[in-house]
Amino acid sequence: MNELVLTTFDWVPDLPRGYVRDLRVRWALEEAALPYRVESVPFRDREEGHFAHQPFGQVPWLSDGELSIFESGAILMHLGQKSEVLLPAEYHRRVEVMAWVFAALNSVEMASLPWTIFEFSGFSKETPEWERLDTFLMARLDHIEAVLAEQTWLAGRFSIADILMADVLRLVDRFDRLEGHPACRAYVERACERPAFKKALEDQLAHFSAAD
Amino acid sequence: MNELVLTTFDWVPDLPRGYVRDLRVRWALEEAALPYRVESVPFRDREEGHFAHQPFGQVPWLSDGELSIFESGAILMHLGQKSEVLLPAEYHRRVEVMAWVFAALNSVEMASLPWTIFEFSGFSKETPEWERLDTFLMARLDHIEAVLAEQTWLAGRFSIADILMADVLRLVDRFDRLEGHPACRAYVERACERPAFKKALEDQLAHFSAAD
Incomplete structure (x- = not known):
């Protein structure tokens, strides 16, 4: 097996x-x-070679032999080929996970990310603009809440869809905006209790603080 | 083969x-x-059964025998299994298309969709909120522009990634906001000249106007 970088x-x-x-x-x-x-690649001065791997100048990307893959959704789908822990082998169940992968990124994060940009920018919450983004996000959370009130993980068992959805919701929770959505909040807590999440978070924090 | 609905x-x-x-x-x-x-399902009174197929109460979904798939990204990945016109069979090339599928939906549409919500809402363009979303979108377009200045289609040849990216950019073009990005605009024009796009658009318009 190739080394994964x-x-x-x-x-x-x-x-x-x-x-x-x-x-x-x-x-x-x-x-x-x-x-x-x-x-690592430089955060401050992004080099030409960076864009060859990640066309938006973002991170991460994953190298697997001759393959270099960008977009965390695509990377997780690729890793899912290597392990049934991440993605079931049976095609019907795999498609169900895939639908939730896209739901996390294209239905929920599409609403939550602009909202968090507004939070990070410290914009007033007394504007129609804020209200519009917040309404959009809350509507999406209402639907996810109904799903998570019925099941522990999105596609019947833990999968890459939960890694993505929990990470998307975790950023909303950082600003205490899962308050009215207890099933979403419990889901984030459940996901963050997993040893693999704890190790990943600890390693990321150690990686960045080593460069301070 | 099952009937596709x-x-x-x-x-x-x-x-x-x-x-x-x-x-x-x-x-x-x-x-x-x-x-x-x-x-068809009702637009006005969404029924309980609708949410069983599409948890956000949106459209479309695709039925293929016992499979019912939601999220257009997931549906296109599934259709890609049926036709090399949509998705190359060779795994390395397939992963490249997959990365661009996620880029269209999670890097570009995540910036363009909130921006179009602001456009549709008729919000003033003289606010820091508008400015912030517009800057986010323009930065993403700049990177796509660099890619499309060098190649006709995103992953070496036409694929589902181009269906998604062209459709995402088409909505930005509707508001004349590809003006400063000629390669993006030429790409949208190129995509929209394809007979399959024209047929799809015509059929959608006919479907909705039949119900007027």
Whole structure:
């Protein structure tokens, strides 16, 4: 088997620490007990070679032999090929996980990320603009709440869909906005109690603080 | 082979016509020349059974025998299993397409969709909130522009990644915001000249206007 190499930034400011997306990949690798190595690229002066691996100048990307994969969703789908812990082998169940993978990234994070940008920017909450984004997010959370009130994990058992959805919701929880959605909050807590998550978070924090 | 059934709304207001996401699925089905049938669910009074197929109460979903798949990204990945026109069979090339599928939905649409919500809401463009979303979108477009200046399609040849990215950018173009990004605009034009796109668009418009 090829060596797996996860590339992330060498350093980031305090604010995003614990939330940089290499966490999703670390978490999946830890769940599947796949050995890997971490490499760094400069956060401050992004080099030309960086864009060859990640066209938006973001992180992470994963190297697996001749393959270099960007987008955390795509990386997790690839890791799912290596371990049934992450993605069931049976095609019907695999498609169900895949639907929830896209739901996390394209239905929920599409609402939560602009909302967190507004939070990080410290914009007033007394504007129609804030109200519009907040309504959009709350509507999506209401639907997820109904699903999570009925089941422990999104696709019948833990999978990469839960890594993505829990990480998306975790950032909303950071701003205490899961308050009215107890099933979502309990789900985030359940996910964050997993040893693989704890190890991934600890490793990311240690990685960035080593560069301080 | 099972019959493929695409479910969309029975009717939508004028504003989203031509942009409802069943278009992405119709487009892929037309590219691959896969036969399918269209069914409708009420737009106005969404029934309980709707949420069983699409937990957010949105459309589309696709039925394929016992499978019922939601999220247009997941549906297109599934259709890609049926046709190399949509997704190359070779694993390295398939992963490259998959990365661009996620890039369209989680890196570009995550910036463009909230921006279009602001456009549709008619919010003032003289606010820091507008400025913040517009800057986010322009930064993502700059990176896509660099990629599309060098290549006709995202992953070396036309694929489901182009259906998704072109449809995402098409909505930005509707508001003339690809002006400073000529390679993005030329890409959207190129994609929209494909007979499969034209057929899909025509069919969607006919479907909704039949219910007026």
